[in-house]
Amino acid sequence: MIKGLVRNIVKDLRIEFRSKVVISLILSFSVIVTISIGFASGGIIGSPMVHAILLWVIIFFSGMNTSHLFYREIEEHTALFNLMYYSPESIFVSKLIVNCIIMVAVAAIVGLLYLFVMDVSVYNVSGFAIMMLAGSSALAVCTTIIAAITALVQARGGLFTILSFPITLPIITVVIKSTTQCFSKEIYSSWSAILFLLAFSTLLGVVSYILFPYIWREF
Amino acid sequence: MVLIIIDALLMLASLYLIYIWVPPAAILGETSRIVYLHVPLAWVSTLAFIVAGLASIQYIRKNAIEYIHCARSSVHIGFFFSILTVITGSLWAKVMWGSYWNWDPRETSITLLLLIYIAYFSLHQIVHTNPKGAMLESVYLVIAFVASPFLIFVVPRLYPSLHPEPVINTQGAILLDTEMRLVLIISVVTFTLFYATVLKLLLKVYKLEYVCTEDVS
Numbered sequence: 001m002i003k004g005l006v007r008n009i010v011k012d013l014r015i016e017f018r019s020k021v022v023i024s025l026i027l028s029f030s031v032i033v034t035i036s037i038g039f040a041s042g043g044i045i046g047s048p049m050v051h052a053i054l055l056w057v058i059i060f061f062s063g064m065n066t067s068h069l070f071y072r073e074i075e076e077h078t079a080l081f082n083l084m085y086y087s088p089e090s091i092f093v094s095k096l097i098v099n100c101i102i103m104v105a106v107a108a109i110v111g112l113l114y115l116f117v118m119d120v121s122v123y124n125v126s127g128f129a130i131m132m133l134a135g136s137s138a139l140a141v142c143t144t145i146i147a148a149i150t151a152l153v154q155a156r157g158g159l160f161t162i163l164s165f166p167i168t169l170p171i172i173t174v175v176i177k178s179t180t181q182c183f184s185k186e187i188y189s190s191w192s193a194i195l196f197l198l199a200f201s202t203l204l205g206v207v208s209y210i211l212f213p214y215i216w217r218e219f
Numbered sequence: 220m221v222l223i224i225i226d227a228l229l230m231l232a233s234l235y236l237i238y239i240w241v242p243p244a245a246i247l248g249e250t251s252r253i254v255y256l257h258v259p260l261a262w263v264s265t266l267a268f269i270v271a272g273l274a275s276i277q278y279i280r281k282n283a284i285e286y287i288h289c290a291r292s293s294v295h296i297g298f299f300f301s302i303l304t305v306i307t308g309s310l311w312a313k314v315m316w317g318s319y320w321n322w323d324p325r326e327t328s329i330t331l332l333l334l335i336y337i338a339y340f341s342l343h344q345i346v347h348t349n350p351k352g353a354m355l356e357s358v359y360l361v362i363a364f365v366a367s368p369f370l371i372f373v374v375p376r377l378y379p380s381l382h383p384e385p386v387i388n389t390q391g392a393i394l395l396d397t398e399m400r401l402v403l404i405i406s407v408v409t410f411t412l413f414y415a416t417v418l419k420l421l422l423k424v425y426k427l428e429y430v431c432t433e434d435v436s
Binding site for chain 2: 146153170196200203208215
């Protein structure tokens with residue numbers, strides 16, 4: 001299983017980097033939105049909370065470009081091949097890991113770009129880094145199963161965002177609160193937020209892992 | 220039919236108890252009567268979403284069409300009751316806290332719950348004619364079912380709330396007068412029975428629709 005898992009992850013990442021479609025989409029979306037916000041506001045957004053909200057909204061919508069992970073299997077007719085050689089669980093875990101890698105990369109790029117363009121001071125750098133890592137991973141865990149659901153329907157791009165947003169809102173609410181504290185001078189402990197993110201994403205991850213074979217059968 | 224008659228009688232009795240028999244609460248006054256509607260409505264919407272989640276699990280396990288009909292019907296009822304919960308809550312909030320909407324954690328969590336099921340309706344609209352649709356709907360409803368306890372029980376406890384802790388507290392005790400408690404329990408039972416009646420009727424409608432479609436095809 002591990003061998004198949006690693007092979008799938010390497011294959012998916014290789015396809016992503018070869019095609020460059022998603023990478024260029026994510027990069028251009030995040031750069032355009034961040035610079036537009038900076039341009040429109042003239043770089044004078046004072047409140048740490050507004051910065052935290054804008055940052056996570058950009059990360060969320062940049063991450064929405066990863067909805068193709070499962071759809072590609074339908075488009076390229078590789079679902080049957082995968083079904084023969086790999087277990088559905090192994091496919092789900094590999095897609096989940098690829099989604100996590102992409103989301104963490106998106107959060108890192110958008111985070112650095114936002115701090116640079118908007119000139120935001122981070123008072124708790126380690127807390128901010130942990131929150132970016134935990135928040136983006138939790139978003140990836142929760143949206144992987146939604147990507148599988150929407151791969152089988154029409155209008156999947158719009159539907160993916162509509163279905164993902166309410167499910168991931170608890171995560172976004174918690175990370176915005178923690179990121180606000182990192183941007184302000186107040187003393188802050190990220191443990192309760194990390195615990196919440198861990199519990200929420202673990203539960204959804206496990207349920208998604210159990211449910212995925214039922215969706216995979218429909219591919 | 221018997222269920223409908225019993226429920227109608229119970230509903231009339233509950234209305235009499237709520238608006239005439241039970242005395243108003245000491246500090247809250249006449250406005251406190253809304254609690255006998257607000258709490259049962261919130262309870263029934265939670266129950267309906269739980270039933271929808273459980274029916275979806277059963278559909279995934281057994282692939283029997285009646286379970287997805289039960290899940291769909293229950294989501295519709297739960298959604299309707301959630302809206303009524305928000306309306307009664309907002310009316311009470313205006314009287315007690317001076318504003319219809321206060322971004323209280325409980326208000327926010329029920330809104331998130333509504334958003335989850337609004338998203339479900341979008342999915343339902345797109346896939347209900349698709350043969351794979353029932354499975355996709357079920358999977359999404361199970362995900363919603365798993366995420367909901369975080370919204371109902373965890374998120375409201377992470378942030379300070381305007382909702383009164385003494386009514387239903389962390390010990391799980393209901394600190395109300397005997398008369399008020401009795402009326403609240405009767406109202407909860409009545410609305411639960413009302414939910415069961417409507418669910419039964421909707422299931423019949425779905426069954427008829429399904430039989431007609433099968434006959435045509």
